Amino acid sequence: MSGLKLKCCKCGNIMETLPSSSQDVIIDEETGEILYWNGKKCGYRPADCLVCEKCQEKAC
Numbered sequence: 001m002s003g004l005k006l007k008c009c010k011c012g013n014i015m016e017t018l019p020s021s022s023q024d025v026i027i028d029e030e031t032g033e034i035l036y037w038n039g040k041k042c043g044y045r046p047a048d049c050l051v052c053e054k055c056q057e058k059a060c
């Protein structure tokens, strides 16, 4: 997973690492896209649409 640049799609903050909850990864069967777990509120989201932990606390 090295070299992965993740930007919060809410505040634009660059995340050095995935949010701690986002170790859980699935592959969308329809699109083949990798989806990361982004918390209970956000559910599974693609890498370019992840939300940082701070924004997760507010809303998704």
Ligand SMILES: [Zn+2]
Residues within 6 Å of the ligand: 008, 009, 010, 011, 012, 013, 051, 052, 053, 054, 055, 056
């Ligand atoms: Zn954010």
